[in-house]
């Protein structure tokens with residue numbers, strides 16, 4: 486008997502078919518991958534199973550009995566817990582209150598915080614999440630919030646646990662901790678559904694694989710042992726598969742007219758320290774170069790990006806932009822000086838979710854043009870947005886839709902499109918392809934490369950080692966706030982980046 490079974494699920498939004506005929510069958514004691522391109526319908530299926538969205542048609546069974554949940558709390562009471570793709574925590578509440586939404590243990594009329602803490606602590610420890618239970622969630626990093634979301638699901642002791650891209654914000658080491666926990670749950674006969682775009686991870690972890698394409702199940706609970714990554718990609722893309730291979734060969738995109746060539750000096754850090762986080766770091770990144778910054782969480786690589794973006798001021802030392810002057814105070818001033826910052830944390834610095842897609846894509850460009858005293862017609866902005874949307878294979882029926890209605894990966898494409906249009910002289914990328922599918926990722930890498938070729942300095946932080954190796958000319962590894970290693974050419978290998986991240990040194994050959 487299946488722990489969870491969904492059959493012939495259909496859902497349309499207005500004229501858009503999110504799910505045409507989707508099914509999912511998950512055995513107890515297994516980890517089941519749910520895969521598909523951005524916009525294929527994965528999150529919609531997850532939301533329907535967990536009662537967050539009502540289907541137009543379809544059957545749902547839990548351990549053989551027909552069910553239908555009124556909301557996610559109802560699903561949780563029946564043993565089905567979800568870690569959703571766009572995090573659902575309350576930023577103004579503390580860690581502990583977030584872990585028990587609406588079902589705090591009570592002692593008489595009072596919430597029993599002692600009992601809550603006793604239940605929460607071991608789960609947070611297991612996840613390696615060392616935060617105070619009283620800390621406000623809004624001040625946690627994206628990775629910490631992601632883990633907290635997992636803890637919140639684990640506290641309900643589910644029999645079915647569904648995770649929608651839980652590792653996309655985590656570095657490799659932290660992701661491994663989470664994957665180990667899922668293995669333990671599998672041994673305890675929990676049915677785990679795992680949505681991810683990181684296929685290596687899927688191959689390591691999962692027992693069975695279901696693939697959705699355009700809202701249909703095209704691969705149904707296939708045993709992993711009989712599959713290869715290229716085979717899975719082919720199932721995900723269908724006819725577009727040939728097109729993708731073609732793209733790969735010509736991954737550089739012509740951006741003439743979109744990026745100002747204006748070659749400046751390098752971005753330069755001169756003996757820069759910042760609080761306890763960065764100690765006398767000196768580096769240069771020249772126009773035309775893509776320089777990677779790697780490190781475990783808190784190693785200082787993200788602080789470097791924040792300093793160049795003007796979000797933080799050095800405690801000592803100097804940060805110089807290509808115009809030869811020190812980085813300004815504040816992101817807005819930095820943007821005015823040609824800096825663009827793309828982050829995977831799209832809720833924070835990314836999108837206006839209730840505004841049309843085209844307006845989001847055009848937003849910064851409008852600011853940049855206004856800066857040059859130019860006015861530009863709406864129609865032109867719309868056309869340009871459309872051009873980028875096509876290039877990045879944005880899956881939407883119309884650019885007039887609110888950006889918040891796009892699937893997660895498609896939202897990320899809009900964030901990147903918007904910043905690429907600002908004609909940056911410095912492009913700062915912090916996990917820019919988080920949650921983006923394999924096809925669009927190749928396209929985005931091509932776009933980033935063209936921005937560098939046009940004369941911009943590109944600095945990239947990424948939790949994705951493969952991205953660092955394939956996109957960067959050089960990777961600088963930070964360890965406890967110091968530059969620990971510089972890798973390039975033949976010595977730029979995933980294994981060495983990882984070793985330097987964790988030990989502060991590259992192993993002798």
Ligand SMILES: Nc1ncnc2c1ncn2[C@@H]1O[C@H](COP(=O)(O)OP(=O)(O)OP(=O)(O)O)[C@@H](O)[C@H]1O
Nearest residue numbers: 498503523524525526527528529891892893894895
């Ligand atoms: N509330 C909504 N209103 C309109 N369209 C929607 C809504 N929710 C989802 N869609 C559309 O349904 C389709 C499927 O979206 P879904 O979020 O399920 O994709 P996904 O497979 O999870 O993609 P990703 O990998 O990017 O997260 C997309 O075309 C999306 O734009």
Ligand SMILES: [Mg+2]
Nearest residue numbers: 528570892893
């Ligand atoms: Mg999704």
